[in-house]
Amino acid sequence: MKPRLIVSRQMPSSVGDRIRAEFDCPHPDGRDMDAETTLALLEETKAEALMFTSHLKLTAEFIERLPARLKIAATCSVGTDHIDVNAARVRGLIVTNTPKVLDECTADLAFLLLLGAARRAREYNTVMERGWRQGMGMGEMLGIRVWGKTLGILGMGGIGRAMAARARGFGMKVLYCNRTRLPPELEQGATWFGDLRDMLPQCDMLSLHAPATPATQRIINAETLALLPKGAVLVNTARGALVDEGALLAALASGHLAAAGLDVFDNEPAYDLRFRDHPNVFFTPHMGSATHETRRAMGFCCLDNIQAVLQGQRPLTPLWS
Numbered sequence: 427m428k429p430r431l432i433v434s435r436q437m438p439s440s441v442g443d444r445i446r447a448e449f450d451c452p453h454p455d456g457r458d459m460d461a462e463t464t465l466a467l468l469e470e471t472k473a474e475a476l477m478f479t480s481h482l483k484l485t486a487e488f489i490e491r492l493p494a495r496l497k498i499a500a501t502c503s504v505g506t507d508h509i510d511v512n513a514a515r516v517r518g519l520i521v522t523n524t525p526k527v528l529d530e531c532t533a534d535l536a537f538l539l540l541l542g543a544a545r546r547a548r549e550y551n552t553v554m555e556r557g558w559r560q561g562m563g564m565g566e567m568l569g570i571r572v573w574g575k576t577l578g579i580l581g582m583g584g585i586g587r588a589m590a591a592r593a594r595g596f597g598m599k600v601l602y603c604n605r606t607r608l609p610p611e612l613e614q615g616a617t618w619f620g621d622l623r624d625m626l627p628q629c630d631m632l633s634l635h636a637p638a639t640p641a642t643q644r645i646i647n648a649e650t651l652a653l654l655p656k657g658a659v660l661v662n663t664a665r666g667a668l669v670d671e672g673a674l675l676a677a678l679a680s681g682h683l684a685a686a687g688l689d690v691f692d693n694e695p696a697y698d699l700r701f702r703d704h705p706n707v708f709f710t711p712h713m714g715s716a717t718h719e720t721r722r723a724m725g726f727c728c729l730d731n732i733q734a735v736l737q738g739q740r741p742l743t744p745l746w747s
Contacts, residue, residue, distance in 0.1 A: 484509040543708040
């Protein structure tokens, strides 16, 4: 008899095919479910496992209502700010995430956002969509060269290090702010700062790769933005909660920031439409991991964790040991 699984978000077809083969699941391709629908289906099917993404908030109240037979909740994400980890631990629920498999693709998108913001890609695209038809003077619509600039990275985990590797390919000097300094083999010549405020004045460009925690909540705000040099570029592919969006909009409007590349927002998907009014904002709808290869790898990581737990083994990527 196959183990019972509920998947509360639509998944790639390759992941759905594996779910069909290995699990008893009413919606093997996933179905977007809210909390109440998910709880009802878990109870109805007597499922032993839940596979979900950041759309479903595992609050303390939600976790308390989970059926006792549920053994594992596997989030198809590296971020865990949508999970009350302490409540899950107290409940005895095993929770896993999908680290490492999305590092390269998220860094790809981060560098795309950096290039698109610095080189005015959104504005150039608008010109082309309107038909062009008029030449540009030598001093018109000039962007910012990325090559050789200094890039500051907040959060030097896997994605931050992958971003640094791309920056080195563009001849950039890499600075990073992390709670602890990396060993030389991971640092790869980057300069460590223990205090973000010391790093910011030296950054031509700043890319955010830190998790959303109480310590990083609104860490980019009016005060820290003011420490960046005038004309800097900000990129965020981490979490919207890291940024005070009102302060960011003000910095863009004043010209203190030349541009921003954003994949994440404080309120998703109903993001603040004032960003749309700034042509110097190059943005995407939270798609850092959105490639066939990475989404398949994320889904398979979840399923590997689920299979391990249901077979009485240790999960591969638990949130705690």
